[in-house]
Amino acid sequence: MATPGKPKRIGILTAGGDCPGINAAIRGVGKTAILEYGMEVIGISSGFLGLINQEYVQLDENQLSGILTLGGTILGTSRENPFKKSAAFNSIDKPKLIKKHYEEMGLDALVCIGGNGTQRTASLLAEEGLNIIGIPKTIDNDVWGTDVTFGFDSALWIAVEAIDRLHTTANSHKRIMVIEVMGHHAGWLALYSGMAGGGDVILMPEIEYDIDVVAKYLKKRAVNKKPYSIVVIAEGISCPKGQKPGHYIAQEINNRTGLETRETILGYIQRGGSPSPMDRVLATRYGAYAVELIAEGRFGMMVSSRNDSIMAVPLKEVGGKLRTVPLDHTLIEKANRMGVCFGNCKV
Numbered sequence: 001m002a003t004p005g006k007p008k009r010i011g012i013l014t015a016g017g018d019c020p021g022i023n024a025a026i027r028g029v030g031k032t033a034i035l036e037y038g039m040e041v042i043g044i045s046s047g048f049l050g051l052i053n054q055e056y057v058q059l060d061e062n063q064l065s066g067i068l069t070l071g072g073t074i075l076g077t078s079r080e081n082p083f084k085k086s087a088a089f090n091s092i093d094k095p096k097l098i099k100k101h102y103e104e105m106g107l108d109a110l111v112c113i114g115g116n117g118t119q120r121t122a123s124l125l126a127e128e129g130l131n132i133i134g135i136p137k138t139i140d141n142d143v144w145g146t147d148v149t150f151g152f153d154s155a156l157w158i159a160v161e162a163i164d165r166l167h168t169t170a171n172s173h174k175r176i177m178v179i180e181v182m183g184h185h186a187g188w189l190a191l192y193s194g195m196a197g198g199g200d201v202i203l204m205p206e207i208e209y210d211i212d213v214v215a216k217y218l219k220k221r222a223v224n225k226k227p228y229s230i231v232v233i234a235e236g237i238s239c240p241k242g243q244k245p246g247h248y249i250a251q252e253i254n255n256r257t258g259l260e261t262r263e264t265i266l267g268y269i270q271r272g273g274s275p276s277p278m279d280r281v282l283a284t285r286y287g288a289y290a291v292e293l294i295a296e297g298r299f300g301m302m303v304s305s306r307n308d309s310i311m312a313v314p315l316k317e318v319g320g321k322l323r324t325v326p327l328d329h330t331l332i333e334k335a336n337r338m339g340v341c342f343g344n345c346k347v
């Protein structure tokens with residue numbers, strides 16, 4: 001059982017899809033907890049699965065060294081949702097089991113690093129009486145309650161480098177290049193990489209597109225002697241069932257314009273590798289602040305960034321809500337003025 005009074009032993013887990021910066025956050029939590037507050041830090045394996053199966057290790061300061069720049073998560077991750085029935089655990093009451101194991105492990109608090117799904121689970125576990133702190137991460141940048149999640153900046157760099165490379169090959173062959181970036185529900189990555197990479201067309205889940213508008217726009221560019229075009233799309237845009245968005249859009253453009261079109265699907269490359277300097281700093285700040293909240297006994301909160309200040313928002317308010325790109329976002333407005341096509345523009 002956890003001891004009353006000051007938190008002495010804290011757990012940390014990473015859940016959902018991985019992203020660059022998770023290890024920097026683990027390090028931020030761990031080093032602050034051990035060095036500043038003299039706490040013990042327990043690393044739980046594979047997200048909530050590790051709490052169900054009681055798979056964990058104690059992390060000492062040495063194990064937290066040398067991981068700042070490392071991609072992925074040293075703890076492993078899974079998409080296990082303890083509040084969802086699953087065949088693997090049949091009739092087991094997973095939240096009850098997690099609570100039991102949390103107590104048996106002698107945890108005074110649990111830090112949950114993850115995206116929307118994880119923050120929702122974290123909020124429900126807080127309601128069950130566990131002392132929870134959430135840390136938002138995802139390359140999609142779509143966690144409600146924070147201006148930014150770590151992982152996004154790193155993925156942005158990767159996407160932009162890919163788009164930069166597409167420009168030269170597109171120009172050589174006078175082709176249209178469609179590039180599909182991640183983002184199931186939110187178009188942050190498509191919008192930012194599209195703008196940073198000089199995309200001519202940007203399609204994102206938030207803006208309904210008309211493929212005829214896109215085709216007309218690209219044809220006009222060709223008529224105006226633009227040798228090539230770059231089309232950046234989010235994986236979450238609407239497209240016929242069973243079709244892959246990147247492939248579908250490339251095919252439709254080719255059919256409608258007669259212009260040679262190729263597609264690139266960037267995929268998991270966006271989630272791998274070393275975090276960008278900005279993500280290292282953000283993840284470190286989130287991690288360190290999470291421990292401050294624990295030390296102050298402010299549980300049931302998610303660490304967040306607002307106007308570059310690190311603060312806390314109640315997990316209850318976050319509750320897995322999505323932060324999509326607002327249609328009046330200043331970047332969309334600027335892009336519109338510069339002639340970027342979002343598939344809904346008049347040509």
Ligand code: F6P
Binds near residue numbers: 018139140183184235
């Ligand atoms: O982490 C978010 C995300 O990268 C989405 O953009 C993507 O669709 C999803 O994860 C895919 O993850 P997985 O295949 O690991 O479930």
